[in-house]
Structure formats: C-alpha cells, structure tokens
Amino acid sequence: MTFHSLIENALTDTLGPTLAGFRPELALCATIVVLLLSRMLMPRWKEGPFWITAAGAVAALWLAAPWSQLSGGMKTAESIFTGMLLHDTFSVYLRCLLFFFLLLFVLFTRSSGIPRDTHATEFFVLILGAILGMCLMVSANHILIVFLGIEMASVPSYVLAGMLRHERRGAEAALKYAIYGAGTAGIMLYGISLLAGALGSVHLPTMAAAVVDMFAHDQASSRYLVLILGGLMLMIGLGFKLSAVPFHFWAPDVFEGATAEVAGFLSIASKAAALGLLVRLVVVFGYTPNADDMVHLEPIRQYMTLMIAAAAAVTCTFGNLAAYGQTNMKRLLAYSTIAHAGYLMMPVAALSALIGTDLTAARAAAGSMLFYVAVYMFMNLGAFAVVAYVRNRSGSEEIDALSGLIRTSTGLAVCLAVVLFSLVGLPPLAGFAAKFAAFASVYQAGLVLLLVVGLANTVLSLFYYLRVVKVMMLGEPSRYRPAVIIPLASSAGMVCLLCTVPLLVWGVWWNGLYTWADAAASLLCK
Amino acid sequence: MDLTTALPVLLATAWLLPLGSFALIVLFGPWMGRRGVGAGYLATGAIVVSFVLSLIALLGWLSHHPIADAGHHAAETVEHGHEAAASHAAPAEALKPVAGDWYALGRFGSLAITIGYYIDSLTLVMFTMVTLVASCIHFYSFGYMHEELGIVTDPLVRKANGRLLKRKGRFHRFYQYLSLFCFSMLGLVISGNVAMVFIFWELVGICSYLLIGFYIERKSASNAANKAFIVNRVGDFGMLIGLMVLWSTLGTFSFGGIFEQVRPADAGHELIVPDGMVHAAAADEIEQITLTAATPEEANQAIETATPGWRNAGYGQWLLIIAGLGIFCGCVGKSAQFPLHVWLPDAMEGPTPVSALIHAATMVAAGVYLVGRFYPVFTPEVLLVIAYVGCITLFMAATIAITATDIKRVLAYSTVSQLGYMMLSLGVGGWLAGLFHLITHAFFKSLLFLGSGSVIHACHTNEMPEMGGLRKKMPWTAYTMLTGCLAISGAGIPLLWGLSGFHSKDSILAQLFSFRIQNSVHGNILFWAAAGGAAITACYMFRLWYLTFAGKPRNEHVAQHAHESPAAMVAPLVILAVMAAIAGWKVPFTNVGVDTLIGQSRPVGTELGVGANTAVAVMPAERLSHEKPIHNTVSWIAFFTALAGFLVATVFYGVRRLDPDDVRKTFGPVYTFLCRKWYFDELYQLIFIRPVMVISRAVAAIDKHGLDWLADNSARFVKWISRLDEWIDRLLVDGLVNQIARQTHRLGLALRAVQTGNIRQYVMAIAFCTVTLFVVITLYWSYIMAAGS
Secondary structure (H helix, E strand, O other): OOHHHHHHHHHHHHHHHHHHHHHHHHHHHHHHHHHHHHHHHOOOOOOHHHHHHHHHHHHHHHHHOHHHHHHHHOOOOEEEOOOOEEEOHHHHHHHHHHHHHHHHHHHHHHHHOOOOHHHHHHHHHHHHHHHHHHHHHHHEOEHHHHHHHHHHHHHHHHHHHHHOOOOHHHHHHHHHHHHHHHHHHHHHHHHHHHHHHHHOOOEHHHHHHHHHHHHHOOOHHHHHHHHHHHHHHHHHHHHHHHOOOOOOOHHHHHHHHOOHHHHHHHHHHHHHHHHHHHHHHHHHHHOOOOHHHHHHOHHHHHHHHHHHHHHHHHHHHHHHHHHOOOOEHHHHHHHHHHHHHHHHHHHHHHHHHHOOOOHHHHHHHHHHHHHHHHHHHHHHHHHHHHHHHHHHHHOOOEHHHHOOHHHHOHHHHHHHHHHHHHHHOOOOOHHHHHHHHHHHHHHHOOOHHHHHHHHHHHHHHHHHHHHHHHHHHHOOOOOOOOOOOOOOOOHHHHHHHHHHHHHHHHHHOOHHHHHHHHHHHHOOOO | OOHHHHHHHHHHHHHHHHHHHHHHHHHHHHHOOHHHHHHHHHHHHHHHHHHHHHHHHHHHHHHHOOOOOHHHHHHHHHOOOHHHHHHHHHHHHHOOOEEEEEEEEEEEOOEEEEEEEEEOHHHHHHHHHHHHHHHHHHHHHHHHOHHHHOEEEEEEEEOOOOOEEEEEOOHHHHHHHHHHHHHHHHHHHHEOEHHHHHHHHHHHHHHHHHHHOOOOOOHHHHHHHHHHHHHHHHHHHHHHHHHHHHHHHHOOOEHHHHHHHHOOHHHOOOOOOOHHHHHHHOHHHHHHHHHHOOOHHHHHHHHHHHHHHHHHOOOOHHHHHHHHHHHHHHHHHHOOOOOOOOHHHHHHHOOHHHHHHHHHHOHHHHHHHHHHHOHHHOOHHHHHHHHHHHHHHHHHHHHHHHHOOEHHHHHHHHHHHHHHHHHHHHHOOOHHHHHHHHHHHHHHHHHHHHHHHHHHHHHOOOEHHHOOOOOOOOHHHHHHHHHHHHHHHOOEEOOOEEOHHHHHHHHHHHHHHHHHHHOHHHHHHHHHHHHHHHHHHHHHHHHHHHHHHOOOOOOHHHHHHOOOOOHHHHHHHHHHHHHHHHOOOEOOOOOOEHHHHHHOOOOOOOOOOEOOOOOOOOEOOHHHHHOHHHHHHHHHHHHHHHHHHHHHHHHHHHOOOOOHHHHHHHOHHHHHHHHOHHHHHHHHHHHHHHHHHHHHHHHHHHHHHHHHHHHHOHHHHHHHHHHHHHHHHHHHHHHHHHHHHHHHHHHHHHHHHHOOOOHHHHHHHHHHHHHHHHHHHHHHHHHHHHHHO
C-alpha cells in the first residue's frame, strides 16, 4: 500500500460515509464557533446564545434525521473515521435524544434565568462541548474514543458545576467533581492500557476478536487477571459517569453544589451517554456474528452480566435508601438519579445475559433501556425544572420550599406530582411502561434476584417520592418565604408541561417511542 | 260454522272463562257480595258455562265424526287380518285432530313458544269431564266452605296462649284458587305443544300447592303443600330433560310435529327413531362426512344415504328412550306413581273439595293423560317401565289402603292405586282402556271424595273408627257413596252390564290378559298383580263403607252431631253418582260411549300394538282383548276377584264374623308394614331428608357457631385485630419503616461520615473500592473457573 493510496482511501472514507454520519456533530462544532464569534461581534445581543444554541440543536437534530434513519432508512451499521466511530441506529437514537434534550434544556434555562446573560456564551459553549463528547461516547468503536468521549463530556461538566454559583459550595463541588473525575479517569486509562496491551489493539472489534482468539486457543488463563483488572478499571470510568455505587460520591455533593439546571444536565445527558457507551462495550465484547466464536465469549458475557447486575442492584438499593433522609430537593433527586442509574443498568445486564442465547430478547432488552432513557430524560428534566423555578421564587431548594405548592401554583404542583409518580413507576405514566419493559427483559434473562431487587426498590422508592408529594399537597405554604406563584400559562409552566405531557401520553401510548427505541436496538447485533 | 274453526273458539272460551273469573276475584273478591260470597257465584257461573261450551263442542264433534255402530266394530274384531287393520287405519286418517296456534309467545332462535291447541275427541272428553266434575265441586263447595264466609275458628291450630286460632274467612280466596286451577287444567288439556303443557303443568302444581296449604296455619297443611311441591319438582326435573331431548333433536315442541317425526307417514306410522335423534347420536360420523365431503350438498346427500343404516345400527334409540322416560318421569310425579307417590296422601290436608277435584279427578290424572298424549313416542322399553311402575304403584297403594283409618287417606291411596291401573294399562298397550278408566275414575273418585267430605263435614273427624252407623243419619251420602264403592270395585253382571268401573277395569284386565298371552313372564306378574289389586280394591272400599255407614255408632258424641249435608252438597253427589254409574255405558241403541269416543283419537300407528318386532315386550293391539275367549275369561276373573274382596270386607267389617284385631295380631309385622305405608316416608326420611337435614343442620351449626359466632364476636375480633394490627403496625410496619428510616438515617449519617466532603477520602475511596472489587472478582472468577474446569 503506497502512501498515495492510503491518502486516497482516507479521503474517500472521510468524504463519503464519515462526513454523512458526522454531520450533526459538525453542526454542533459550527454552533460553538458561531457562539464564540457572536460574543465578539455582537456583544449586545443578549439573547443571542440561546437562539444560536437552539438553532444548533435543531440543525443537529435535522441532520441526524431520526425520522428517516429510525424508520428503516438505515439498514446497516457503518464504521466511520476508518473504524473510530460506529454510525448506526443506536447512535442516531441516543444522539438525537441528546440533541432534543439540548433543545429542551435551552428552553428551560431560558425560562429559569440561569445562566445570566453575562455567562450565557460560555455556558452554552461548555454544554455544547459536553454534548459533543457524549456523542462520541455513544458512537465509540475505539477504546481511545471511549476515553476521549468520557473526558470531553466530563471536563466541561467540571467547569459547569462551579461556574454559575459564585459561592463556596459551587466551587467546592466543581473541585471535588474534577478531582474525583480525574481519579477515575486515571484508573480508566490504566485499565485501557492494560487491555490494549493484553489484546494488542485499541480498536474495539479487533480487541473482541483477540479475546475470542485467546479463549479459543486457551491462552486466557495466563492473562485473565490482566483482563479482569483492565475490564474492571474500564468499568470504573463508566461507573463514575453513571454515578454507580461505589463511585457515586461525587454526585450528591455536586448536585447540591451546582445549580438545578446543571444538575439536571448532568443527571440526564451524561447518564444517557454513559449507558450508551456501556451498551456498546457489552455488545462489542459479548457478541460476534460468528456462532462458533460466540461460545468463546461466554465467560466475558458472564463477567459483564455479573458486574453490571451487581452494580445495578447495589446502586439502585443504595440510591433509594439514601434518598430517605434527605431534606434538600436536589440531593434527593441526586440519590434518585443514582437509583435510576441502577434501574437503567438492569436491562443492560439483561442484554449481556441474553445476547448469547436469544438475540430477539436481547434486542428487546436494549430497546427497553433506550425507551427508559428517553422517558427518564423527561422525568428528570421536569423535576429539576420545578426545583429551579421554585428556587427562583422562594430562594430555597429544600423540600420544605415546596410546601403547599398545590395552593399557590396548582399546575406546577400537579406536574411535579406526575413526574414523581412516573419516577416511582406507577401506571398509567410512562415511568411504568419503561420500568415494566425493563423488568420484563430482566425476567426474560432469568436474573430473578435482580428482578426482586428492582421490584423491592420500586416499593422503597415510593415513600420518599410520596413524601415530596405529601408536602406539596398537604403542607401549608411557608410564611417566611415569598409565595411561589407560577401559573402554567408562562414559559416556566410551558416547560413543565412539555416535560409532563409526554409522560402521560407515552404512559398510555408508548408504541411510537418504543418503535424508535426498538429500531435503535435493531442494528446492535448484526 | 266449520268444525275446525268452531272447536278452538268454543274451547278457548271455555278455557278462558275461569281465568276471567280468577282475575276478577283477585281484584274484587273480598267485596263481592256479603263477605265475598259473590266470588263463589262468579266462579261457579264461569265453570258451568265452560261445561256447557265443552258439551256443545263435544256434540259438534260427534255430529261431524259419527261413531260407527257396533256391528262394524264386531266384524273388525272377528277378522283381525291386515285388511281389517288397513280398513281401520283409513277412518283414523280422516279423524285428524284440530291443531293450530292462537298466539306466539316468542321465538328464541329456532325455539318457538306458542299458545296452541290440539283438539281431538280425547281433548273434548277430558274437557267435558273436567268441567263437569269441577262444576259439581264448585256447587258442593258452597256448602262445604260455608264456614269460611264468617270468622273461622280453626280447631286444629292453637295459638301460643293456648287458645284456638280465629281468623277471617277466606271464601273468595278458595274460589279464586279453584278458578285458577280450572283454567290451568283446561289449558293443560288443550295444549298444542309440550312447552305449553309444561307451563300449565306447573300452573296446576302451583294451584295444588296453594290449595293443599289452604289452611296455612296448620303446620301439617303447609308441610304437605311443601312436600307435594318438592316431590313434583323431582318429577319435573326428569320431564325437563325429556323436553330438552325432544326439542334439541326434533326442533319442535308441537305434538303434531313430534308425532310426524316419530311415526312418519311414509314408514306406515311405525315408531322409528327420528332423523333428528339419529343425527344427534351419530354426530361424530356426521362430522367426519362433513369434513371429507367436497360441498355441503354432497355432505347432506351422504348423511341422508347413511341415515337408515345408522338407524338400523341403533343410533338415537337411547335418545328416544330418554325422551320417553323423561316425559314419563314428570307424569310419575304428577300422577303420584311409585316412587314419587308419597305426596298425594299428605295432600289430603287440603279442603275435601280440593282433594276431590285436584287430587282425585283431574290434576293427578294429568300424568296419565300426558302419557296417553305422548303414546306415539314411547318405545316398548319405556312402555314396559310404565307398566311396571303402574303395577307396583297399584299393588302397594291398595295394600296400604287396607289399613288406613283416615277416610280421606284410604281414598287417597285408592286414587294412587287406580292411577297405577291406568299407567299399567297404558304400559301394556291398553291405551283406550287406561284413558277410559281415567274418565270413569274421575267420576266415581270425585264422588267418593265428596261423600267423605260430607261425612267429615257432619262428624268433624277423619277417623273411621270414630264413625259407624251413619247411613241412617245421612242416607243420601251413604247410598251415593255406595254407588261409588260399587263403581270402583267394578261391580256388574259379568259379560253383560255393570257400573262404569266395571267396564273400564274389565278392559284393563282384558288388555293385561292379552298381554300375558304374548309375554309370559311380564304378563303373569303384571296380570296377577292387577287382578289381586282389584280384589284388594273391593276389600278396602267396602271396609270404608262398612266402617263409616254400617253397624252401630262407635262414638256417640260424633253420631249425635252428625246430620245430612245441605242440598248444595247432596245435589253434586247425586249427579256424580249417576255419572259414576253410567259413564261406562253406551248411549242406547248406538255405539256411542266414552270409550268409543276416546277411541277416535287413538294415535295413528298404535292400532296394531307396539313392539311387535322387538325382543323387549309385545304390547298387543287393543282390539285383540275384545275377542270373546279373552274377554269372557277376564270378565269372570274380574268378577270373582272383586267379589272375593267384597266378601272379605263384609266378613270382617259388615257382619263382623271375624275380628280384624285377631288378624292384626296374627299378621303383626305385615300390619305394621302396611300401617307404615311400606315405610316409604321413613325410607325417604332416611335416605333423602335425613342427610339433607344433617347437612343443613351442620351448615346451620357452622353458621350459628362459626359465622354467627364470628358475627357476634366481630366487634371483639375487630378490636383484637386492630390491637394486633396496631401492634404489628407499631412494631413491624412502623418499626420497620422507622427502623429503615432510622437505619437509612444512620446510614445517611454514616454516609455523611463517608460523604465527608473530604476529597482526599473520596479519592482514597476510589482506590480502595477498585482494589476491593478486584480482589472480590478475582476470587469469584477463579472459583468460577475452577468449577468450570
């Protein structure tokens, strides 16, 4: 192969499938550039950052074109950037979810008044950067991209956690987050280097092939310690992003210290991306199209199933239990987020278990996770939005601040109640459908213990969510705080409705979303 | 007016008049005349008009269908070849019943429920008989129920304070029930389909129930009413099964429709298993054919071709038998046949006119009537069952009647016995004889009942040992009753002449004798049982008469108060006595009589008997029993058996040459057995009632000691539960929740201790957790690997 042909190949690859698949990310990059330029060129355009970001989100969404890609428009998965990224329905779905979230988030922050105008450009640039990193995470096909994506998503988050609060707690939270993140990143990088060294490659499918080869020739026994350690360390990096126990320590502190908006962003976007990455890793190391090789991957699948299931069970239980004693709404939601990370990992464990035996069921498991993520996005954003609006009026983020909300802002209180009930997973809300689908796949995978833990947790979670509802519905409005009067017919109310109505709709009619989620999972195992 | 249009109109009017009377009495009864006496006039008027209309209808029928004279009959009897049968079949063909529908109640799918009519000479004779007897009884009741016009003191009911019960009279209510009964009974007779029969069947049952329990305050009366009702339901259950089989296989309820299918004209009116039943039984084969055939037409063709083969192979035979047995089951209940006869003697708790009308003349005969109606459907097997049931009933009831001392009970058992005769007769092919006996029996038995009512009215007791020597005090009653006794015993001069019972019983015995010739085993059993029964009948009837009217008064007190009944009661007695005497006669110089009249309605195809080519039993043609050798033999046998019974009764009770007490002592066990009515009540008590009572008592006990106890203690229980609940709540639920809260709080504190906010510790935690996890996983993994290899 001559240099010329090398260039030729790279060029063809880049200009052909790569650019086509990478257009949404490029749009985000362009948005960042435009944002920075607008700050310089039109410093007086206060609203500029919102509009530009929103336009960028819409453009990215448009370029990702889920309506065509997820409705049979995409038949095969494509490796782009010469195998660095994987462009398939799965990445389309999650990226579109991220873009859509970005759009909602822009609307939300616009109406909640944070960031203030002076910081808007930086804020949105950081957000866009993080989203870009997350897009890399969900499309990663190369272990360096994995690391790169996680870091690209994390570094802006560190800044975001501290930038909007000019007080000690915000700075502290940001610092803790950064150091904690750095620690886990280091461990992950170590794990990556171990794996790369042991398997002789950094390209994920090649690594998987090497594992198969290793197991096929029975060379694994000499190196399985390395593999286990490498795998564990890689998982720790992901665990940090997922705030899985015991790598969750950062979450409550950061959520409490950061603004509700940033907390919402962290709790949703980075979770979605981390889960996407987790699924990618599970599929890459758990599945090859060759049936003979599948047998050799059985130990790997077992390992992953065990790890993920254990992490899910512990995370879920811990999150729910720890949420009990909380008085701060954001802290409570932080633990709720941790718990939901557990719920969300359950179908991934099921996927890992099923991928070797029943591809249809595995696809359903992945689909149920993707469905859950979408629902979760609305639920959590709604919860954090209400917290932000209440904070704006009352100046408090304690649960007490919600006391008697039903009398002052009926619509808002109802929205929050719907969101909380959906978080519990009560029918006829989308949270129920999501949980049901997830638990169904767990059951199908035969992970009975995990199912029991999940169900028990659902019951456990009822209490602390209901406590909030009780305070909201039965409590008296505080006399020492300004009354929270937010009508539904306001931008804030609209955002809340925007988060709540889909929960009601999907609770009854989940086919539409589930069809997309299923389509997104369809190309994983091909 | 054409007969086919006139008959339905006449009979419908006769039928509906009592209904109108009933409706009016229900609405205005208490205000009709002085204390409701007008209700009696209204009801009596209605039934008398009904009788007149029935009579007109009967005469109309006769004028259109004159009965051939005896010469033709005799000629036919002599040459009983096939030509004769053919010539006999021809006029039968002409005497088609007048059938049709008045009104369609409703149509449920293919099930049509209609109010229709099926009028032939049997219907007309029944109509005339029912309305005549009913008219007599309506008149009679004016006298008998006279007390009910005022305040009644019931001598048999004591209130809690020991005084006798006083209540308002219920004169109008009595006539109201009588009218309803007449309507129901006539409806039953005129019914054109089985569904309608069933409706009126139940209606007469309800009337019977209401009238047995007329003295509702008497415990025995209400018990008897319940018993009658419940026992009848057992029979009706079987009848329903029969109806379901008929309808589901034949698709129709109408008599005409059923008979056409069971005895189709193209099969020479021979009894065959109808296509519907064959197909129902051969459902599997039909399914096979339907599955394999190319087109539905082809399948139908194949099924049609295969049907005769299936029929010959016996398909559907059992359905026909079940249908027949089911229908007969209903008749067993209604006509008080063994083993459901137990209700009828108890039904005597009702007023005596009711016993006469319902429980002697009409309703209980409805079972026999229905068997006669359904005669074409019965297979030889079913007929044999009917014969045996009838035979057992007649013998058993007759023996019980010997020892009974309650005058009405004697008559009740006599009724059961006579109904057994009718069933037996029908069962052995004596269709005409059985139905003929039904009519004659209706007259003499209602006469006997009314006479006994007259006696009871005079003596205020039912016990015959308390009576005696009453013939001087109440001669009309005594001698009309003597007529009845003679009639039921079949008194007459052999071969020549006799009272009505003589004719009808002779023909039954003749048919039995004819049957005995063809079926030696069954025939001997049935014939001698029946003949013996005839002797016993004469015996107990004269025992009754002697005990009541002959000799010297045994109870002076009773005798002193006794008096002849008022004219309203005596007149019906006389009318019925005349009827009891002449009902079996022919109209002078013609061949017109009840028997020949009924004979016009003989079901087509049964002239030659039933079961001629089966192994079960041969029911010979009734014609054969009229042949001289048979008839003469039987006449003498009947005469001597009846005479024997009469002589025994006379020796014991008339001239008192022998003391019944000696016999009683000699045959102690037999006597007790008979006194105990063959222990039927005890048997049923033991095998049906006792278990039910035990179960119900057990349930009641559970209810009382379990559920009631629960209910009684529910407050305490709930309190206890709530305390327990509270305890559980406090200790377990609250405790658990609190504990969880406390633990989570503690955990939270612990976590807060972990969640120090100290970043150094956080980083340490990362390292620590990583190492720990690594160790744990490695250990676990090596364990897995070791286990795997």
